Amino acid sequence: MKKPVYLDYQATTPTDPRVVDYMVPFFYEKFGNPHSRSHVYGWNAEAEVEAARAKVAAVIGADPKEIVFTSGATESNNTAIKGIASFYKDQGNHIITVQTEHKCVLDTCRHLEQEGFDVTYLPVEANGLLDMEKFKSAITDKTILVSVMAANNEIGVLQPIAEIGAICREKGIKFHTDAAQAFGKIPLDVDAMNIDLLSISGHKVYGPQGIGALYVRRKPRVRLNALINGGGQERGMRSGTLPLALIAGFGKAAEIAQAEMAEEHTRLLKLREYMYEEITKRLPAIILNGDREQRLAGNLNLSFSYVEGESLMMAIKELAVSSGSACTSASLEPSYVLRALGVEDELAHSSIRFGLGRFTTKEDVDFAVNLLADKVQKLREMSPLWEMVQEGVDLKSVKWAAH
């Protein structure tokens, strides 16, 4: 077993060896600029790019012509939101998104607020899911864009994308979804779900970092103003020479994800449920953050009550995981996603995101469970809060001196 055990698949995934093998020739013997029209190096490169485009499109039921390659989901989200806002600003200035979106969506929306757009940041319920009634009542005749993520990066919850899409289509509002975490993990169909724009990341699906895509609907046509101007590649929506090897790898990763999605989902769901059951069997006072059912198979986000986040992270150094604790982030604020769920600060501080993926084994999970059971127990024995709770003290009734 390789230590630390990697349980951070929502941060990034290792590139699948089959993807790496597939990519290698495109760096040297099969190299070429896909935009070169005058020789075979260019033609072959272009053929590979188009093949990859078709593989990515197939995962979401799109036409290959609707796929625009970008540097990743952050660029895709920026392109979609700023591009739509700028193109359709004469039709309205209102955008709806959700408080638990990825920072790159929230920050893009804040940027647009400075340019005069009105943005509604919808709250979520305690399970992390959107209340459809609240969503519907947020729509105004000025609403031009709705951006709701398919799967959350911290708590893995799956928003009701199809329902949102149906409402947006009925009202003639453009619907964008950040599917960085969902692509290749859950079934997505842009037609059935009425999705107009969809962001994809390569490195979250065992492809290389630095490549992603934006799906932009052609029928009915969705238009946007480009962020990056230049040679007019990617139907003018994203200029710049396409990175051949990255795109080839991304295409291969998409092809594998589509072929193995169902099987992988079943295996990961079983593994995650096993992990959750084992941890809660051995440790009391564990809280699951986010809905248990409407959730990515490979995500488990737990709060370990009465222990502090940073000391917990120090105790489980042999696990590569992410924490909602302030101490591990630059902002000194606990996770805004957990706050949006109404999770108290002390529980947000002691939250750990376990991300399971393609190469996670039962042995890895057993190691993690044993380590957690041992270390959390030790930290609780050292915790005055745990001691007070054991003595029957209600911690909320204590007058703490804030410092």
Added chain:
Amino acid sequence: MAYSTKVIDHYENPRNVGALDKNDPTVGTGLVGAPACGDVMKLQIKVNDDGVIEDAKFKTFGCGSAIASSSLATELLKGRTLDEATTIKNSDIAAELALPPVKIHCSVLAEDAIRAAIADYQAKKGLKASA
């Protein structure tokens, strides 16, 4: 977070973890901090008839440096008289552990815990004397 080897040592092998009977008249208990701030320290001292701290225990909910600060505090307290104990400063703890600037508040909390424990002991004694 790059911690000094002393912090890591106190975190991995904390000294004097545990609890003393808080109802014992010779025991002073200090509870400082708040869960929402991410630090709560409980520090206890047991004082003998000569006014010397013969035992000290702690429990801490907090980051690595909070645990290390309280662990070190119990070591510093043992064997000191109450007067000597009041001279322990947060800067002594911070310097000994080489705490990074963002963690200085942990040593401040440890000093607060020492003072709170002493005050509790003295209050108990005062109550007993007047009874």
